[in-house]
Amino acid sequence: MVRPGFVANVMAFFFNGILRICPIRKKVAERNLEIALPDRTPQERRGILWKTYDHLVWLGIEFAALQRDPAQAARWVDVEKPETLDDSVGGILLACHVGNWELAASWAAQTGHKITAIVRDSEDTGERDTIEYMRMNAGVNCIPRTSPMTKALSILRRNEFLAIMPDQYGGEHCPKVPLFGIPTPTSEGAAVFAYLTKKPLLPIYTHRVAPFRHVIRFGNPIAWNDEGNRDRTIYGIIVAINREIERIIRDAPDQWLAQHRRFRDLYD
DSSP: OOOTTHHHHHHHHHHHHHHHHSOTTHHHHHHHHHHHOTTSOHHHHHHHHHHHHHHHHHHHHHHHHHTTOTTHHHHSEEESSGGGOOTTTOEEEEOOSBSOHHHHHHHHHHTTOOEEEEEOOOSSHHHHHHHHHHHHHTTOEEEETTSOHHHHHHHHHTTOEEEEOTTSBOOTTSOEEEETTEEEEBOOHHHHHHHHHOOOEEEEEEEEEETTEEEEEEOOOOOOOOOSSHHHHHHHHHHHHHHHHHHHHHHOGGGBOTTSOOSGGGOO
16 A cells, blocks of 8 residues: 555654654664764754654655565666676675665665675564565565575675675674774674675665655775784774764764664663
């Protein structure tokens, strides 16, 4: 039933009303915006905060509407530097929770690129199965984050694209790497795969211009140096990745998933 136009607008109005009354993780989002945007005034950050909730509503509506016809993904976007995706080489698509990341993955699949996303499964079985079905229907293959590393490496060695989102909390076992100046546990996956395969790290995110209208943007491939030591080299790659994540978030803070508990020790 979900489609662009009247139905989508009514749904957006309804869910926005609910989130104005009961905003999820509002204090977390406020703190994250404080950390990421220290140069903005409290009034500016408050305006951005409410836009993040509006963005979440449209994110869900767009993902649902995409299920009618996944080919819509190619019609909903304009792409800056599409030549970045070289199918003869493949690479690591470095995404983060800014814009409509589900649409970006579907666009890549619907335009003929072989893409597999590493995903963190929901603990709720019903939610996990629903999201998995919707991603597969949109043309995106997925493997769980807990899959053997060899599965991801084989994808890259076939010159396909592996999509990873390393911007969420990595867990206490992960190295603490600065993000907005705060050392925080950060997933090593993207850095390890880049180190082992020498495949390019390609930043990608979408920016919503209007509902069902997006621009896909690619950053420059992330450069890194081999330090002659595995651990130092991987740490340096993660530092470079986090800098790129900071840049993307500051470019579109109103379309960032600011409600995520990224800095676990900094919330009341």
